[in-house]
Amino acid sequence: MSEPASNCRRAYDDALSLMRTVSDLTSAAALLGWDQETYMPPLAAQARAEQIATLNALAHSMMTDERAVRLAEYFERELHSSAEELTILETRIARVFARDVRRALKVPEEFVRRKSQVVVLAQEAWKEARARASFAKFYNDLRALVELSLHEAELRGYQGHPYNALVDLYEPGMTVETLDPLFDRLEQETLRILDYVKGLSPASNAAVPRVSSTGQEQLLAARTIVEAIGFNFSAGRVDISAHPFCTSLATSDVRLTTRTADDNPISCLLGLIHEAGHGLYEQGIDPTLERTFARDGASMGIHESQSLFWENIIARSEEFWEFALPIIERFIPQFPTMTPTMMFYALNRVEPSLIRIEADEVTYNLHIIIRYRIEKELMAGTLNVAEIPERWNVLVRELLGLDVPDDANGCLQDIHWSLGAFGYFPSYTLGKLYAAMFRSALLKAMPDTFDHVRRGEFAAICQWLKENIHHWGRTLCPLELVEQVTGRSLAEKDFLEYVWEKVMRVYPSS
Amino acid sequence: MSEPASNCRRAYDDALSLMRTVSDLTSAAALLGWDQETYMPPLAAQARAEQIATLNALAHSMMTDERAVRLAEYFERELHSSAEELTILETRIARVFARDVRRALKVPEEFVRRKSQVVVLAQEAWKEARARASFAKFYNDLRALVELSLHEAELRGYQGHPYNALVDLYEPGMTVETLDPLFDRLEQETLRILDYVKGLSPASNAAVPRVSSTGQEQLLAARTIVEAIGFNFSAGRVDISAHPFCTSLATSDVRLTTRTADDNPISCLLGLIHEAGHGLYEQGIDPTLERTFARDGASMGIHESQSLFWENIIARSEEFWEFALPIIERFIPQFPTMTPTMMFYALNRVEPSLIRIEADEVTYNLHIIIRYRIEKELMAGTLNVAEIPERWNVLVRELLGLDVPDDANGCLQDIHWSLGAFGYFPSYTLGKLYAAMFRSALLKAMPDTFDHVRRGEFAAICQWLKENIHHWGRTLCPLELVEQVTGRSLAEKDFLEYVWEKVMRVYPSS
Incomplete structure (x- = not known):
């Protein structure tokens, strides 16, 4: 040769x-x-x-x-x-x-x-x-x-x-040896939160409003909001699909989809904000990386950190709704009167449930840990495929305290296994941990971040994300990137502090 | 080897x-x-x-x-x-x-x-x-x-x-040696028609109605009509674009586009019928040819014969409007009262004009002959590029009897040369001749064709086109195909008979 x-x-x-x-x-x-x-x-x-x-x-x-x-x-x-x-x-x-x-x-x-x-x-x-x-x-x-x-x-x-x-x-570089102790600590602390919440009533009974609205109304409101956040519609677009996703043909061609539900414009909005988080990542990649193998996110977990940053950390904050409610009311005049505080309470309830994609920020990780354990056992050969339903139901009882009525609400709920995507689930929880660590770094660099959010000024936040995370594409490994942005190694601390703070507010201990 | x-x-x-x-x-x-x-x-x-x-x-x-x-x-x-x-x-x-x-x-x-x-x-x-x-x-x-x-x-x-x-x-197999005498005869006879028309008044002053209507109304009416004609929307779709076209990814994935104009729903409809003619061809190709080089039309001229068959021979017939007017009135209630006869007269006027794509069925071929002569002269080296505008204007004066006010209305009007598509224009006129020959063969096989059209029953017509033309794809050369379908060689006779018949009706010699 x-x-x-x-x-x-x-x-x-x-x-x-x-x-x-x-x-x-x-x-x-x-x-x-x-x-x-x-x-x-x-x-x-x-x-x-x-x-x-x-x-x-x-x-x-x-x-x-x-x-x-x-x-x-x-x-x-x-x-x-x-x-x-x-x-x-x-x-x-x-x-x-x-x-x-x-x-x-x-x-x-x-x-x-x-x-x-x-x-x-x-x-x-x-x-x-x-x-x-x-x-x-x-x-x-x-x-x-x-x-x-x-x-x-x-x-x-x-x-x-x-x-x-x-x-x-x-998740390049990630191993069971890192995940095991991390997920164990996360599980213990999550169960402590659930234990804390159990005896308490929420500070408000506000619920996410269900309101009859056309797909067009929902889409226009959601589109206006993600455009204000910074998604560039000259280099991207949004369409309707059964399952929301984001795909990218170039940094100049990033496509989001969302779904509309007859009576739930907030679900449509949060879905699109999630995808726009992925989309902002793709649009923010350095143009030098165009048409190379490095034009992509550092990992699925880092990608998820960007969607979750916008969907959870920003869009479930009280300040966000000072900006967003007037826009929703403009496009959906029949939307009932809500205050930003009511939206905050409505969007941050904690309650164990059977379906992963409907779970709150706290219990969501327990859903991932259940799947993680089952996948690991399958790959180690200590669990047979036939034993999955029973194992699933035992874990749901143990971690979420719920009985699984049937496998559709249990081990058949996710598409991932049918795609052969064993090993994917941990990225969701890693995304939450990364997002919380990035949040800390951002707040340190820009302590008035949520004043910007309140005023609907997202340019400085986007710029920070772009400079620190997006523009690198795949040229940094996820763990390198996290260390570079936060100066620290991957850990659950920031995430737990972030959710404890929310939980204490939504469930005050009288 | x-x-x-x-x-x-x-x-x-x-x-x-x-x-x-x-x-x-x-x-x-x-x-x-x-x-x-x-x-x-x-x-x-x-x-x-x-x-x-x-x-x-x-x-x-x-x-x-x-x-x-x-x-x-x-x-x-x-x-x-x-x-x-x-x-x-x-x-x-x-x-x-x-x-x-x-x-x-x-x-x-x-x-x-x-x-x-x-x-x-x-x-x-x-x-x-x-x-x-x-x-x-x-x-x-x-x-x-x-x-x-x-x-x-x-x-x-x-x-x-x-x-x-x-x-x-x-147009595989086509040559200047075949085209020269064909186009000469066509030119002479077209000039004879223009001469005949010149002294006469049309039988009716009916004009194509201009009526304010939304893009949505126009598209729904046009879509309903092409679906009734037989275009399969489970294996195709229609979208809006600046210039209408048809593209095909598979016989199961054929895409039409059309444009809507504020006040001209008939233009939108005829545009879509034209593209649906191409689309029916693509959908009708034998499934055995899928994913081979033979899954395509026999030539551009044969392809054009299919779009022109539907746009001109069917959709400019009086019978067609018995079927189509009620649908237009359903989707565009503000459409003025018209009879099928009025639509026939309105759509079959003959009048020389400067712009090819707005020309009537008769004078259209003169526009092609002008381009054909210029392209041939350029390729023979007897005409310089700098001489094109003058040559163009002389030919328009000679064939259409018009003065060209500027090059935008003259030699700059078509996109084809900017695409380097020299040699394409003859296919348009060949398409007209093929379409008229196919019409004769169809009327021989199915003398009651226009009774079907009147009742909005297009299945038998589509079936005939599919069996005789579409399903062969590129496995037959255009001239082979024409001979097989009509039993005759390419000639202008059928086309001229067809237009003379229309002209005599629209311009009765008192």
């Missing part, structure tokens, strides 16, 4: 050209996926699955061909010695390139294709199983997916627990 | 696998293009141009790589002797494959990229030139494009006139 280039610059330019092609393929696949959820005619589903599979397979094959491997090897060998020819950002991009090529090489194209096929069928089985609350209908597919994930863990390799190979896909 | 496969079947399957990949890339590029005209955020234009260019370049490189060439050579050599292993349709698909590979090989990737770049800049220059009615502002780009087209003709090769190389791109 001959030397790929006589110097680092030429190797970098060669890698850049390859990244551009792969990145354009990935963006096209993202548009195909976005369109599938928004505008695609119903009969086109099968053709669409093939189109997406072809683009992904092409991207995988380009990332694992001889040229890509030679370049990755070159960077691994030479990047330290000849890095002075590249800027710091370019050096980091080259590292991301080498890491992604290595990662792609771990999984043969045959495996990628097989997993795609299993996933397509499993999603149909899961939908039916959930609709009928019948675990048996999902059992075979779930077993196949668990076996595939075990196989994938072996292919990818790991140190310590096999689950580490999967968690690393969503 | 080793034998690619031990038999025809294996070669076919190999070609099929390659066609599927290229076809998925082309479909993804089509979605990127559709999205650009409908929903893309404005700042995304540059990233989008790069994404489309990458996908097209990849498709071109896969169509010209060693494997593709080996397969094309094999088919060229073996298809006659070992074709019994393939079905008739497969044999034809293999021929289309070999032809497309040969065609792609004629043009190096470097040329494709350069032309794309020139075209992007030329479109901006053309828009500005047209807005300011200044040919000088377009001159340099137009010269570059003419030179590129001359170069392309040399690359592609031709017999006889260099223009043949370009016409063949849009």
Whole structure:
């Protein structure tokens, strides 16, 4: 095998050209996926699955061909010695390139294709199983997916627990060894909060208003608010889909979706604010990273920290509603009179519930811990797929104090397993912890943050997030990024202080 | 070079696998293009141009790589002797494959990229030139494009006139040798019609009603009508764009666009019917051709014959308005009272005008003949780019009897040259001739066609078009297809009879 280039610059330019092609393929696949959820005619589903599979397979094959491997090897060998020819950002991009090529090489194209096929069928089985609350209908597919994930863990390799190979896909560098003690402490403290709340009445009985309103009214109000927050509609858009999501074809083309419910404009709004948090991240990535493998979030957890920052920390604050209520009243005149204080109380109740995506900020993490434990046990081989429902119900009883009436309200509620996305759930809780740590850093840098929020002035907040978090893209690992922004290591402390403060206000101890 | 496969079947399957990949890339590029005209955020234009260019370049490189060439050579050599292993349709698909590979090989990737770049800049220059009615502002780009087209003709090769190389791109097998006498006869007879009309008054002064109506009203009425005609909205959709078009990602995913004008619901309707004619063609292609190079229209002219069949032959008939007027009145209650007869008269006036896309069915062909002559002269080197405006104005005076007030109403009116699409215009007139020939064949097979139209029953008409024209896709050449459907060679006779009949009714000779 001959030397790929006589110097680092030429190797970098060669890698850049390859990244551009792969990145354009990935963006096209993202548009195909976005369109599938928004505008695609119903009969086109099968053709669409093939189109997406072809683009992904092409991207995988380009990332694992001889040229890509030679370049990755070159960077691994030479990047330290000849890095002075590249800027710091370019050096980091080259590292991301080498890491992604290595990662792609771990999984043969045959495996990628097989997993795609299993996933397509499993999603149909899961939908039916959930609709009928019948675990048996999902059992075979779930077993196949668990076996595939075990196989994938072996292919990818790991140190310590096999689950580490999967968690690393969503949260680079994260391991069971870090998560176990963290989640244990979080669980104990969450149970302490629930214990505290149990004997007390909330300070207010205010509830989130249900009010009949058209999808158009809800969307216009929500759109106006996320535009005021800073989402750039010249470089993005919003559409309706069954499940809200955010996808990005370029920093200049970031797409949000939301859903509208007949009587719940606040749910539509919070959903869109969540996605706009992801969207602001994507729009804020340094333009230098465009069409490289580094144009993406540092991890799923960091991405989630941005959506949760806006949805929870900002939009569930009292100050936010001083800004937002007049806008809602303008677009939805039938919205009942609420004060910002009432909205704060209504949006910050704590109460154990069965469904993860409806959970409050405090009990949400218990839902994640249940899934984390089950996934870990499946990957360690100490739990069989057939035992999942029983194990699930025992954990819900233990952590949330609730009885699970059926599997639709239990282990069949999430889409993730049908997608083969074992290892994803921890990112949600990590996102909450990151968000709270970023909140502390922001408040230190900008103590009057919530005065800005009250006045509907979000530019300084967005600027801080962009400079400190967004613009780095994937050039920093999540743990590096957290340390750089906060000066501290990942911990649950800030999150717990943040929720204790809210809980003490919503549930005063008389 | 080793034998690619031990038999025809294996070669076919190999070609099929390659066609599927290229076809998925082309479909993804089509979605990127559709999205650009409908929903893309404005700042995304540059990233989008790069994404489309990458996908097209990849498709071109896969169509010209060693494997593709080996397969094309094999088919060229073996298809006659070992074709019994393939079905008739497969044999034809293999021929289309070999032809497309040969065609792609004629043009190096470097040329494709350069032309794309020139075209992007030329479109901006053309828009500005047209807005300011200044040919000088377009001159340099137009010269570059003419030179590129001359170069392309040399690359592609031709017999006889260099223009043949370009016409063949849009109308396989068509040549100046066929077009010259055809267009001459058409010109003479069109001038005879204009001469006849000149001295006469129309039978009715009815005009197409202008009526204030919302885009939503216009779109709903038009959508309801094209759905009744047979366009399948489970396998397609309609959106709004600045210029109406039809694009197809699969037979199950065919997309129309239209534009709405404040006061002209009939223009919106006819525009959508035109695009639905293209769309019915795409939806009617044999599913066996899915993801092969044969899933497309036989030529641009045949495609245009389908849109013009519906827009002109059906939708400008009196019977059509018996069906359509009640639907328009339902969705646009303020639409003035019109009878089907009044609509017929209003939609079939003949009058020379300056702008091609606003021309009537009769004079339209003169606009095409003007462009045809100029393009041919440019390619023969007997006309310089600088002489275009003068030549244009002379021809308009000669054929349409009008003075051109400025170049915006003259040689700058069409987008085609700025796209480098020299050779495209003849397909419009060929489409009219094909459509009239198909009309004759249909009326012979189904003499009560217009009774069906009157009752809004389009199924039998669609079925006839599908069986005779649509389902073949590109497996037949346009001239083969015409002969197969009509039993006759391409000629202007049917078209002239068709328009003379209309003209005699609209302009009775007292």
